[in-house]
Amino acid sequence: DADVTQTPRNRITKTGKRIMLECSQTKGHDRMYWYRQDPGLGLRLIYYSFDVKDINKGEISDGYSVSRQAQAKFSLSLESAIPNQTALYFCATSGGPNEKLFFGSGTQLSVL
């Protein structure tokens, strides 16, 4: 089984809909992250959390919110999806500062 699991793998939705992407991990890491990847723009950090009670905005948090339900679970929500949020979304974990990131397999989101 994957250490970092993202659901769903693919999602197509319409403009204005609320969407939740889920991430769970079995690595026991405190630190969890949400990134989006766009062609030509690379990976950009949306939100990150260093423990259950800690939530921080990343480079591009506008239009997104997150919830850290438990050490192992970190979900990303789009309250009202718009087409320019079409992207590949990755969840990642790390064991501490300067430790490597472990990524999930990604969620391809398309907003029509």
Add this chain to the structure above:
Amino acid sequence: QKEVEQDPGPLSVPEGAIVSLNCTYSNSAFQYFMWYRQYSRKGPELLMYTYSSGNKEDGRFTAQVDKSSKYISLFIRDSQPSDSATYLCAMEDRGSGGGADGLTFGKGTHLIIQP
């Protein structure tokens, strides 16, 4: 400024060739340098990790950092079709407190190894 420049490619080379992948950066505060490999529809995985200037070798892979020129490289010897992937450089400003929140990724280079 956290800009990292990386040629997106694609870079296509024959099997067995030596591959050179490169990134340049402008922030002199970057101290940790990483290369991630990403296969199609998969998440990136860490390939090499170096601190400050110098070389680091791991099997067929060599990571090189030249802080004076703000230039990092990844060399792949005896390239194989299984090396075909997107390679992303990443750099960390230690002054940001450490952790992936201080990471800046390049846009990735798509590498194709032709059998």
